[in-house]
Amino acid sequence: MTEQKQAAEHPAHPGQPIITFDKVNKWYGNNFHVLRDINLKVARGERIVICGPSGSGKSTLIRCINRLEEHQEGHIIVDGTELTDDVKAIEKIRKEVGMVFQQFNLFPHLTVLENLTLSPMWVGKMPKKDAEERAMTQLKRVRIAEQANKYPLQLSGGQQQRVAIARALCLTPKIMLFDEPTSALDPEMIKEVLDVMIELAKGGITMLCVTHEMGFAKAVANRVIFMDQGQIVEENDPHEFFNNPKSDRTKDFLSKILGH
Amino acid sequence: MSAVFQPIAARPAPVKLEGFVPWVRRNLLSNWRNTLTTVLAGALIIYWAPTIVNWLVLQAIFKPSAEACQAARGVGACWGVVAEKYRLIIFGRYPYEQQWRPEVATLLLLGMLIVSCMRAFWKPWLGAVWVAGLAAFFALMIGGVMGLEVVPTDRWGGLPLTIMLASLSIIFAFPLAILIALGRRSGLPAIRTFCVIYVELIRGVPLISVLFMASFMFPLFMPPGLSIDVLIRVLVGITLFAGAYMAEIVRGGLQAIPKGQIEAAQSLGLSYWQTQRKIVLPQALALVIPGIVNNFIGIFKDTSLVTIVSLYELTGALGLALNSDADWRPFKIEGYLFITAIYFVFCFSMSRYSLWIEKQVNVSKTR
Numbered sequence: 001m002t003e004q005k006q007a008a009e010h011p012a013h014p015g016q017p018i019i020t021f022d023k024v025n026k027w028y029g030n031n032f033h034v035l036r037d038i039n040l041k042v043a044r045g046e047r048i049v050i051c052g053p054s055g056s057g058k059s060t061l062i063r064c065i066n067r068l069e070e071h072q073e074g075h076i077i078v079d080g081t082e083l084t085d086d087v088k089a090i091e092k093i094r095k096e097v098g099m100v101f102q103q104f105n106l107f108p109h110l111t112v113l114e115n116l117t118l119s120p121m122w123v124g125k126m127p128k129k130d131a132e133e134r135a136m137t138q139l140k141r142v143r144i145a146e147q148a149n150k151y152p153l154q155l156s157g158g159q160q161q162r163v164a165i166a167r168a169l170c171l172t173p174k175i176m177l178f179d180e181p182t183s184a185l186d187p188e189m190i191k192e193v194l195d196v197m198i199e200l201a202k203g204g205i206t207m208l209c210v211t212h213e214m215g216f217a218k219a220v221a222n223r224v225i226f227m228d229q230g231q232i233v234e235e236n237d238p239h240e241f242f243n244n245p246k247s248d249r250t251k252d253f254l255s256k257i258l259g260h
Numbered sequence: 261m262s263a264v265f266q267p268i269a270a271r272p273a274p275v276k277l278e279g280f281v282p283w284v285r286r287n288l289l290s291n292w293r294n295t296l297t298t299v300l301a302g303a304l305i306i307y308w309a310p311t312i313v314n315w316l317v318l319q320a321i322f323k324p325s326a327e328a329c330q331a332a333r334g335v336g337a338c339w340g341v342v343a344e345k346y347r348l349i350i351f352g353r354y355p356y357e358q359q360w361r362p363e364v365a366t367l368l369l370l371g372m373l374i375v376s377c378m379r380a381f382w383k384p385w386l387g388a389v390w391v392a393g394l395a396a397f398f399a400l401m402i403g404g405v406m407g408l409e410v411v412p413t414d415r416w417g418g419l420p421l422t423i424m425l426a427s428l429s430i431i432f433a434f435p436l437a438i439l440i441a442l443g444r445r446s447g448l449p450a451i452r453t454f455c456v457i458y459v460e461l462i463r464g465v466p467l468i469s470v471l472f473m474a475s476f477m478f479p480l481f482m483p484p485g486l487s488i489d490v491l492i493r494v495l496v497g498i499t500l501f502a503g504a505y506m507a508e509i510v511r512g513g514l515q516a517i518p519k520g521q522i523e524a525a526q527s528l529g530l531s532y533w534q535t536q537r538k539i540v541l542p543q544a545l546a547l548v549i550p551g552i553v554n555n556f557i558g559i560f561k562d563t564s565l566v567t568i569v570s571l572y573e574l575t576g577a578l579g580l581a582l583n584s585d586a587d588w589r590p591f592k593i594e595g596y597l598f599i600t601a602i603y604f605v606f607c608f609s610m611s612r613y614s615l616w617i618e619k620q621v622n623v624s625k626t627r
Contacts, residue, residue, distance in 0.1 A: 068523050094529040105524035109542050118538060119528035
């Protein structure tokens with residue numbers, strides 16, 4: 001924890017990067033080249049926002065980090081472990097990486113509490129009582145403790161997404177991945193989820209977030225990455241990125257999403 | 261904004277919707293077509309009902325007397341055939357003085373089945389109960405222990421055999437079906453191909469030929485001196501057959517689970533088997549309960565086909581009881597009605613159970 005805090009305070013001198021993409025290429029099928037020569041180093045405690053048009057490969061990029069997608073060329077190293085076909089390595093990395101999905105993907109047949117204790121009990125081999133204690137701590141953190149015994153479908157979208165964040169946090173991950181966490185939400189529910197994410201960012205955890213919430217990017221990101229057609233077109237700190245975009249493609253994209 | 265308050269007319273009081281008369285009016289006489297159907301159906305019932313009630317009850321012979329039954333032929337049913345032959349129909353060729361053994365054993369089996377149907381008892385110890393219970397069941401049926409006379413399996417018959425064959429093949433076929441269904445979706449080509457071949461091969465032949473092969477052809481390929489009991493061979497045959505059909509039902513359920521569920525489980529670090537057991541199967545099986553129970557009911561009735569290999573379960577035992585007895589042979593239809601009622605009780609219970617358990621596992625979907 002202290003290590004993470006220090007990293008958060010000195011994002012410019014993070015030491016070893018926690019995630020490294022080295023010339024990563026990925027194809028879907030034989031001809032759709034979804035990631036092209038991705039090089040990316042993420043420092044400990046860094047908070048990165050990834051944006052870009054749909055189909056640009058931004059979701060695929062972060063899904064490669066916990067091996068929901070396989071890459072075909074290049075190397076991805078997460079916290080000192082390279083992602084290969086080695087199941088042990090994948091298991092180790094998945095314990096350190098939490099993920100939040102656009103469609104929440106809560107388990108509808110389990111209560112909120114059971115959703116949260118599942119992984120600590122079965123992956124972390126934690127006794128039920130400890131797992132429940134930890135789950136309640138995380139539920140309080142996302143301000144939804146009173147819903148612990150309900151089923152996911154009995155909650156609103158915003159509540160479900162906060163439960164999903166709490167569930168990912170129950171493994172005490174070093175890295176959190178957010179894949180368009182607010183895109184499936186009603187406008188009035190977006191804020192409650194973003195508030196939780198901002199609070200999380202203050203805690204110093206490494207965050208990669210695919211989102212078009214530019215206010216969120218300005219508020220928490222150390223770096224904004226713009227992707228198009230499988231490539232990282234531009235990366236910069238949020239202030240420069242929004243006020244002084246370098247490439248025309250970025251300017252065009254920003255004018256579309258900020259235009260009204 | 262100075263609109264004057266204008267009260268709208270009060271709505272009429274609701275029409276009484278409960279009770280017999282409103283029910284009849286709503287369901288039977290709502291328009292002229294329904295009224296006509298009701299009248300026609302009513303006329304048919306009034307025309308036929310006395311004949312049926314007469315035959316079934318009023319003119320029926322209940323005492324086991326062949327002469328009385330002969331006299332009442334065509335007028336009243338002969339339930340005397342059941343009174344006379346029920347031991348043979350229910351227990352088949354099991355030795356007469358020993359028939360308490362299948363009775364106790366079957367009650368034990370039914371007890372375990374009922375307990376296993378309740379969610380409150382879905383605990384690890386249930387498996388141990390089954391092992392012990394089945395050991396007791398076979399000890400009672402076969403004998404040879406605690407001074408019980410040995411009864412070879414070809415003497416088993418009637419309802420105990422039906423229940424035993426149906427419940428054991430269901431119990432073995434269900435997990436088999438799950439494994440085959442998972443196998444058909446496996447990423448390993450060898451496993452996938454094996455499962456596809458198994459399902460297509462078994463589905464491609466009728467149960468009768470599977471039983472026939474299990475009973476008559478299988479022993480030809482066994483080394484001399486080594487033989488497996490025909491009951492076990494038939495049980496394996498029914499299990500493999502039912503497993504193939506059920507596997508396809510389960511696979512349908514597996515396909516209905518969104519990919520996001522599996523991705524979420526993976527991202528939480530769950531292994532393949534943990535994901536299947538904790539996330540995919542509970543949801544998939546809940547979806548296909550109607551299809552699975554449909555299959556269970558089918559298996560229960562399909563056990564009547566084992567007569568082909570000289571195992572006299574309930575249907576076979578009825579033939580056994582009546583075919584060789586010229587006095588009672590004419591009253592086979594009453595015998596069939598009797599076992600029909602038995603089959604119905606079991607199948608209807610399964611269908612009701614299916615509805616109940618569906619509600620139980622779907623609590624999470626109610627808002």
